[in-house]
Amino acid sequence: MKSRTKVVVIGGGIAGCSTLYHLTQEGWSDVVLVERDELTSGTTWHSAAQVTNFGANQTMVGLKTHSINLYKRLSEDPEYPINYHHADGGIRLANTDAQMQGYRHFASMARGMDVDLEVIDAEECARRHPLISTENLLGGLWDPLDGDIDPAQLCQALAYHARTAGAEVYRNTPVTALTQHKDDTWTVHTKHGDIDCDIVVNACGYRVNEVGSMMGVHHPVASMEHQYFLTEDIPAIVEAGHRMPLLRCPISDYYSRQEKNGLLVGFYEQNCKTWGMDGIDPNFVNALCPDDLERVMDVLEGAFERMPALAETGIRSIVNGPITYTIDGAPLVGPIPGKRNAFCIIGLRAGLGEGGGHGWLLAQQIVHGEAQYDTWVIDPRRFTGHANVELTALKAIEDYQNEFRFHFPHEHRPAARPAKTTPLTPVMAAEGAEFTVVNGWERVDYIKPSPNFHPTLSFNFDEAFDVVAAEVKNVAENVGLCEVNGFNRFEITGSDRHSFLDRMFCGAVTKRDGRVGLGYLLNHHGMVKGEATVANLPDSDRGPQRIWYGSAAASEYHDMDWLQMHLREDEDVQIRSLTNDQTILVLAGPKARDVLSACSRGDWSKEAFPWLSLRECFIGFAPATVLSVSFSGELAYEIHVPNNALYAAYLALREAGEAHGMKLFGARAVDAMRLEKGFMHWKAELLTEFDPFETALDRFVKPEKPSNFIGKAALHKRMAEGPRKKLVTLKVDATHAPAHGGASLMQDGKVVGTVTSGDWGHRVGMNLAYAFVDPALATPGTQIPLDLYGEMVGTEVIDPSPYDPSYALMRG
Numbered sequence: 184m185k186s187r188t189k190v191v192v193i194g195g196g197i198a199g200c201s202t203l204y205h206l207t208q209e210g211w212s213d214v215v216l217v218e219r220d221e222l223t224s225g226t227t228w229h230s231a232a233q234v235t236n237f238g239a240n241q242t243m244v245g246l247k248t249h250s251i252n253l254y255k256r257l258s259e260d261p262e263y264p265i266n267y268h269h270a271d272g273g274i275r276l277a278n279t280d281a282q283m284q285g286y287r288h289f290a291s292m293a294r295g296m297d298v299d300l301e302v303i304d305a306e307e308c309a310r311r312h313p314l315i316s317t318e319n320l321l322g323g324l325w326d327p328l329d330g331d332i333d334p335a336q337l338c339q340a341l342a343y344h345a346r347t348a349g350a351e352v353y354r355n356t357p358v359t360a361l362t363q364h365k366d367d368t369w370t371v372h373t374k375h376g377d378i379d380c381d382i383v384v385n386a387c388g389y390r391v392n393e394v395g396s397m398m399g400v401h402h403p404v405a406s407m408e409h410q411y412f413l414t415e416d417i418p419a420i421v422e423a424g425h426r427m428p429l430l431r432c433p434i435s436d437y438y439s440r441q442e443k444n445g446l447l448v449g450f451y452e453q454n455c456k457t458w459g460m461d462g463i464d465p466n467f468v469n470a471l472c473p474d475d476l477e478r479v480m481d482v483l484e485g486a487f488e489r490m491p492a493l494a495e496t497g498i499r500s501i502v503n504g505p506i507t508y509t510i511d512g513a514p515l516v517g518p519i520p521g522k523r524n525a526f527c528i529i530g531l532r533a534g535l536g537e538g539g540g541h542g543w544l545l546a547q548q549i550v551h552g553e554a555q556y557d558t559w560v561i562d563p564r565r566f567t568g569h570a571n572v573e574l575t576a577l578k579a580i581e582d583y584q585n586e587f588r589f590h591f592p593h594e595h596r597p598a599a600r601p602a603k604t605t606p607l608t609p610v611m612a613a614e615g616a617e618f619t620v621v622n623g624w625e626r627v628d629y630i631k632p633s634p635n636f637h638p639t640l641s642f643n644f645d646e647a648f649d650v651v652a653a654e655v656k657n658v659a660e661n662v663g664l665c666e667v668n669g670f671n672r673f674e675i676t677g678s679d680r681h682s683f684l685d686r687m688f689c690g691a692v693t694k695r696d697g698r699v700g701l702g703y704l705l706n707h708h709g710m711v712k713g714e715a716t717v718a719n720l721p722d723s724d725r726g727p728q729r730i731w732y733g734s735a736a737a738s739e740y741h742d743m744d745w746l747q748m749h750l751r752e753d754e755d756v757q758i759r760s761l762t763n764d765q766t767i768l769v770l771a772g773p774k775a776r777d778v779l780s781a782c783s784r785g786d787w788s789k790e791a792f793p794w795l796s797l798r799e800c801f802i803g804f805a806p807a808t809v810l811s812v813s814f815s816g817e818l819a820y821e822i823h824v825p826n827n828a829l830y831a832a833y834l835a836l837r838e839a840g841e842a843h844g845m846k847l848f849g850a851r852a853v854d855a856m857r858l859e860k861g862f863m864h865w866k867a868e869l870l871t872e873f874d875p876f877e878t879a880l881d882r883f884v885k886p887e888k889p890s891n892f893i894g895k896a897a898l899h900k901r902m903a904e905g906p907r908k909k910l911v912t913l914k915v916d917a918t919h920a921p922a923h924g925g926a927s928l929m930q931d932g933k934v935v936g937t938v939t940s941g942d943w944g945h946r947v948g949m950n951l952a953y954a955f956v957d958p959a960l961a962t963p964g965t966q967i968p969l970d971l972y973g974e975m976v977g978t979e980v981i982d983p984s985p986y987d988p989s990y991a992l993m994r995g
Contacts, residue, residue: 184353184356184373184375184376184378185215185351185378186376186377186378186379187378187379187380188213188214188215188351188378188379188380189211189213189214189380189381189382190206190211190213190214190215190380190381190382190383190384190549191214191215191216191217191369191371191378191380191382191383191384192206192214192215192216192217192384192386193216193217193358193371193383193384193385193386193387193394194216194218194225194385194386194387194388194390194394195216195217195218195220195221195222195223195224195338195342195352195354196222196223196224196225196226196227196338196386196388196534197223197227197230197334197337197338197341197531197534197535197538197539197542198386198388198528198529198531198534198538198541198542199216199218199384199386199387199528200216200222200337200338200341200342200345200538200542201341201528201538201539201541201542201543202384202386202528202541202542202545202546203216203341203342203345203350203352203542204341204342204344204345204350204542205542205543205545205546205547206345206350206546206549206550207344207345207348207349207350208348208543208546209546209547209549209550209551210550211546211549211550212348212349212350213349214345214349214350214351215350215351215352215353215378215380216342216345216350216351216352216353217353217356217358217371217373217378218352218353218354218355218356219355219356219357219358219390219468220354220355220468220469221354221355221468221469222335222338222339222342222352222354223334223335223338223339224468224469225387225388225389225390225468226388226389226504226505226506226507226534227334227335227338227388227534227535228334228335228469229471229502229504230334230506230534230535231331231411231438231440231447231449231535232331232332232333232334232337232535232536233273233329233330233331233429233438233440233533233535233536234247234250234251234254234267234269234329234330234331234332234535234536235247235273235326235328235329235429235536236248236251236293236298236300236326236328236329237273237275237289237293237300237324237326238293239289239589239590240292240560240924240925241292241293241295241296241556241925241937242556242557242558242560242561243513243537243560243561244292244293244296244298245296245540245556246537246539246540246541246543246544246556247536247537247540248296248297248298248540249539249540249543250536250537250538250539250540251269251328251330251539253539253540253543254267254269254332254337254539255267255269257337257340257341257344258332260340263339263340263343263344265332265333265336265337265339265340266332266333266336267330267331267332267333267337268330268331268332268426268441269328269330270327270328270329270330271329271330271331271426271427271428271429271440271441272311272325272326272327272328272329272428272429273325273326273329273330273428273429273430273431273440274303274308274311274312274323274324274325274326274428274429274430274431275323275324275326275431275433275587276308276315276320276322276323276430276431276432276433276434276489277320277321277322277323277324277433277434278319278320278321278434279321280321281591281639281640281641281642282321282433283302283321283322284641284642284643284972285589285591285642286300286302286322286323286324287302287972287973288642288923288925288926288972289324289589289925290302290324290973291925291926291927291970291971291972291973292924292925292926292927294927294929294934294970295925295927295934295937298328299327300324300325300326301324301325301327302322302323302324302325302973303322303323303324303325304321304322305317305320305321305322305323307322307325308320308322308323311325311428312427312428312430313419313423314417314419314420314427314490314491314492315430315489315490316488316489316490316491318488318489319434320434320489325428329428329429330429331429331440332535334535337535341542353373353375356373356374356375357373357374358371358372358373358394358397359372359373359374360372360397361383361394361397361398363398363522363523363524363525367523367524368380368381368524369381369382369383369524369525371383381524382524382525382526382549383398383524383525383526384525384526384527384528384545384549385398385402385519385525385526385527385528385529386527386528386529387529388507388529388531388534389404389406389458389459389463389505389506389507390463391404391507391527391529391530392404392572393463398519398522398525400519400520400521400522401570401571401572402515402519402527402529402530402563403509403510403515403530403566403570403571403572403574403575404507404508404509404515404529404530404575405457405460405507405508405572405575405576405579406457406458406459406505406506406507406508406579407455407456407457407458407505407506407507407508407579407580407583408455408456408457408458408472408475408503408504408505409449409450409451409503409504409505409506409583410449410450410452410474410475410476410478410479410501410502410503411447411448411449411450411501411502412447412448412476412498412499412500412501412502413442413445413446413447413498413499413500413501413502414442414445414446414447414448414493414496414497414498414499415445415496415497415498415499416443416444416445417444417445417446417492417496419492420441420444420445420446421444426441427439427440427441427446430490431587432485432486432489432587433585433586433587433588434485434489435482435485435486435488435489436450436451436452436453436482436485436584436586436587437449437450437451437482437483437485437486437489438587439486439490445496445499446493446496448486448493450479450482450483450486451482451583451584451586451587452478452479452481452482452584453481453482453584454478454481455478455580455583455584456475456478457576457579457580458472458505459505460572460576470504471502471503471504472503472504472505473503474501474503475503476501506532506534507529507530507531507532508530508532508575508578508579508582508583509530509532509566509575509578509579510566510570510574510575510578510579510599511565511578511582512532512582513530513560513561514528514529514530514531514532514537514541514561515527515528515529515530515561515562515563516528516529516541516544516545516558516561516562516563517545517548517558517561517562517563517564518548518562518563518564518744519563520563520564520567520740520744521740521743521744523748526545526548526549527563528541528542528545532582541561544556544558544561551708552706552707552708553706553707553708553710553871555872556872557866557870557871557872558871559741559866562741564739564740564741564744565622565737565741566622566623567622567623567739567740568623568763569602569603569622569623570623574599574602575599577598577599578598578599580598581596581597581598581599591640591641591642592641592642592923593619593628593638593640593645593647593851594640595618595619595620600620600625601618601625602620602623602624602625603622603623603624603625603668603669603763604624604625604668605624605666605668605766605826605829606826606827606829606830607666607668607766607829607830607833608625610830610833611627611666611847614630614847615630615631615632615633615634616628616629616630616631616847616849617629617630617631617636617647617849619849619850619851621668621669621736621737621850622669622736622737622739623669624668624669624736625668626666626667626668626669626849626850627665627666627847627849627850628647628849628850628851629647629650629651629654629848629849629850629851629852630650630654630846630847630848630849631650632650636650642920642923642972643919643920644919644920644921644943647851648943651849651851651852651855651945652943652945654846654847654848654849654851654852655848655852655855655856655945655946656945657772657844657846657848658771658772658815658817658848658852658856659772659773659817659946660772660773660844661772661773661774661843661844661845661846662770662771662772662773662774662775662777662778662840662843662844662845663770663771663772663845663846663847663848663852664768664769664770664833664836664837664840664845664846664847664848665768665769665771665847665848665849665850665852665853666766666767666768666769666833667766667767667768667769667821668736668766668767669736669739669762669766670733670734670735670736670762670766670767671733671734671735671736671737671738671739671742671762672731672732672733672760672761672762672764672765672823673731673732673733673742673743673746673758673759673760673761673762674729674730674731674732674758674759674760674761675729675730675731675732675756675757675758676727676728676729676730676756676757677754677755677756677757678755679754679755679756680729680730680756681694681730682754682890683750683754683756684702684717684730684732685888685890685892686749686890686891686892686893687704687746687749687892687893688702688703688704688715688717688892689702689703689704689705689875689883689884689885689886689892689893689894689895689898690702690703690883690884690885690888691885691888692717693717693719693795694719695719696719696720696721696722696728697719697721697796697797697798698718698719698795698796698797699716699717699718699719699795699796699797699810699811699812700716700717700795701714701715701716701717701812701883702714702715702717702883703715703869703875703880703883703884704745704893705874705875705892705893705894705895705897705898706871706893706894707893707894707897708871708894708897709874709894709895709896709897709898709899709900709901710870710871710872710873710874710894711869711870711871711873711874711875711878711880712745712871712893712894713734713738713741713742713745713865713869714734714735714863714865714869715732715733715734715742716731716732716733716734716810716812717730717731717732717733718730718731718733718797718808718810719797720797720799720808721799723799725799725806731761731808731823732746732758734865735864735865735866736762737865737866738865739760739762743758743760746758749893763826764825764826765823765824765825765826766823766824766826766829767821767822767823767824768821768822768824768829768832768833768836769814769815769819769820769821769822769853770819770820770822770836771813771815771817771818771819771820771848772817772818772819772845773817773818773992774843774844774845775817775818775819775820776788776789776818776995777843778836778839778840778843778845779809779820779839781839781842782802782803782835782836782838782839783800783801783802783803783807783809784800784801785798785800789994789995792809792811793811793994793995794811794812794993794994794995795811795812796810796811797809797810797811802822802824802831802832802835802836803831803832803834803835804831804835805824805825805828805829805831805832805835806824806825806828807822807823807824807828807832808822808823809821809822809823810823811995813993814853814856814857814860814862815852815853815856815857815860815993816856816857816859816860816862816946816984816986816987816990816992816993817856817992817993818992818993818994818995819993822836851942854940854942855942855943855944855945856944856945856946856986858912858940858941858942858944858951858952858953859944859946859947859951859984859985859986860984860986860987861879861912861983861984863878863910863953864940867924867939867940867953868910868939868940868953870939873908873910873955874898874901874906875898876901876902876906877906877907877908877909877910877955878910879909879910879911879983884898886898886899886902905958906958907958908936908955908956908957908958909955909956909957909958909961910939910953910954910955911936911953911954911955911956911960911961911980911983912951912952912953912980912981912982912983912984912985913938913941913951913952913953913954913967913969913978913979913980913981914949914950914951914978914979914981914985915941915949915950915951915952915969915971915976915977915978916950916976916977916978916979917950917971917976918950920971920972921941921942921943921950921952922938922941922950922952922954922969922971922978923938923940923941924938924939924940924941925937925938926938926941926952926969926970926971927969927970928954928956928967928968928969928970928978929967929968929969929970929975930960930967930968935956935957935960935967936954936955936956936957936960936967937954937955938952938953938954938969939952939953939954939955940952940953941953944985944986946986947985947986949985951985952969952978956980960980961980962980963980963981963982964979964980965979965980966978966979967979967980
């Protein structure tokens with residue numbers, strides 16, 4: 184066994200084998216995999232092993248497509264062939280118009296990844312799958328490349344090809360401890376000796392937290408028992424003359440695929456059960472949980488109704504084994520928060536179907552620092568301090584119960600809520616707030632007109648449209664108040680704080696006390712990594728000179744990792760998080776200055792407190808820091824308040840606002856207004872797949888500035904090559920529905936652009952969307968058809984910021 188290597192991958196299931204294989208494909212051969220038992224002895228060996236193209240976003244579609252292409256290539260390799268039933272086809276059923284509309288959106292989204300999904304009616308579903316009934320069925324989504332694969336053979340093939348490329352695999356080698364050294368390298372202690380390495384990868388399936396505890400971290404992964412059975416031969420399958428397509432049924436919570444001349448039928452019962460919450464028997468290897476068909480009888484009855492042949496077929500064997508879930512159902516693939524040279528590829532509930540792609544994207548991150556897709560949807564840092572095992576288990580149960588039911592826009596399921604709150608959360612609830620969730624925080628979405636107001640789940644504009652319109656109208660004409668909790672806030676101190684940030688940002692960074700600026704961070708490839716507000720606080724009785732770095736609520740762990748990773752030992756810079764200590768109250772509208780002046784001493788005139796200014800003050804008697812910045816396009820102030828004084832500040836503002844028609848507004852109004860102003864969201868428009876010039880951030884980039892900012896050399900190279908895409912603002916010719924992220928723009932039958940976000944602009948009376956399009960189509964006035972839920976509608980490229988393009992209103 185080696186005593187020194189570049190990477191040690193811990194775990195020999197699909198996650199570990201795929202990572203090892205793809206590391207060698209990226210050119211790293213000095214890599215090792217260690218497995219406590221035999222390869223595939225955990226969840227992988229009993230997987231139903233379905234391989235589909237379907238994904239809820241383009242990143243997931245892309246990694247699944249990579250898996251399919253990889254598995255097809257491996258299956259045809261004469262040196263080490265594997266059993267892969269490629270392109271049997273598969274159907275996701277639907278019995279509501281809303282589900283069918285969702286399928287049309289996913290088909291449009293997948294088209295942008297060169298994947299052809301087809302929306303078919305009930306009769307066509309039955310024609311393609313002759314075992315099903317069309318009772319209570321509208322149709323389904325057809326994936327022509329759906330199939331299944333032999334899990335053990337797949338992993339052995341990946342390990343074989345990795346070994347051929349120089350990697351090594353050590354079976355029956357349990358890891359007993361992990362030690363990280365001062366230079367951030369690791370020693371992996373095993374039963375058979377130690378291995379020193381640069382990088383460690385946790386790919387341990389349901390034993391993920393046994394290895395996590397060796398690092399001093401906890402991963403939000405929980406296991407669920409999952410049952411399927413194999414039937415005896417079914418005559419209709421023998422007579423069909425072709426393999427049955429795979430079937431996934433959100434109506435009755437089951438799936439099926441052909442297994443020899445019978446079926447494999449799996450269940451997602453409502454009376455489901457977590458597994459391993461209090462520890463896992465060390466001897467649980469190649470093992471299963473006790474059968475419990477009584478638990479799935481209600482689901483089984485629905486399966487009988489949909490597939491009558493099942494009622495006449497015997498059961499050959501039953502499998503009940505653990506599968507892993509995360510808080511949102513997507514895996515954790517990428518850097519481990521707060522650790523250096525440590526990665527994970529865990530929580531793969533659909534491991535076999537996706538594992539090829541997950542290992543591919545992780546290997547790219549390890550070797551190159553980023554993957555070719557923006558991987559935030561699977562990034563381990565998207566969950567923060569609220570992600571404990573109890574919360575994860577509650578969300579795992581909820582996700583398991585809704586396995587084949589996708590999330591609708593503005594759908595926020597109730598399990599494990601509220602996770603993060605402020606003193607105002609119950610106050611806002613009493614005001615009638617409907618809440619959305621941002622990084623676990625309960626944030627006001629809008630104020631309900633009545634307690635029993637429940638909009639229909641749909642991809643169309645819903646019943647909250649007029650409610651949001653009224654909130655926007657009041658902000659534009661009077662003044663509104665909004666709580667923005669969870670906003671990421673770091674306090675940066677030290678004599679080198681300005682030079683440090685100058686190196687981190689690609690543009691100018693304001694250094695004057697009492698001033699605020701907006702800037703963008705790039706990765707080493709010259710792509711957009713992050714967005715942050717930089718506020719310079721003067722020396723006062725509240726603290727020394729310091730900088731507040733503010734960014735999206737979801738970026739809390741991501742941005743801290745990135746900043747700390749680039750601190751130099753000789754720099755006098757300290758970074759500490761205030762994210763959970765303070766909350767923002769946003770005061771927005773033409774009367775905002777009047778309200779602020781009524782509850783806070785001092786001169787708040789435009790001359791005394793101009794746009795992009797900062798001031799420490801009191802709101803009533805509550806200490807606060809006010810920033811003159813706006814995300815709505817109106818005159819606005821961000822009022823940053825310690826949480827212990829938040830309620831007092833809120834009461835003072837409400838009292839001051841009574842004379843000026845002040846009303847509450849929520850996140851939906853904010854999102855609509857920011858589209859009208861040309862403002863972007865992190866991980867909607869601000870992605871690592873595009874550089875700042877492609878993302879229309881030209882005015883924030885200073886490529887010739889003296890400091891050698893991160894990504895500078897790569898950005899200059901990209902500037903010479905020219906843009907591949909350009910971000911544009913679109914006017915959409917539809918009044919019934921917005922364009923949701925992922926929708927495809929088409930021209931001459933080809934995809935020429937992808938929507939990132941869309942909503943109705945209430946102040947300009949337009950259906951607006953942002954999209955990345957081919958550069959030749961980025962000129963205002965260009966017409967580009969949009970696939971909006973299967974219907975081609977017109978769009979027109981317009982100038983950004985259709986509302987107050989001169990920015991006069993927000994300057995006051």
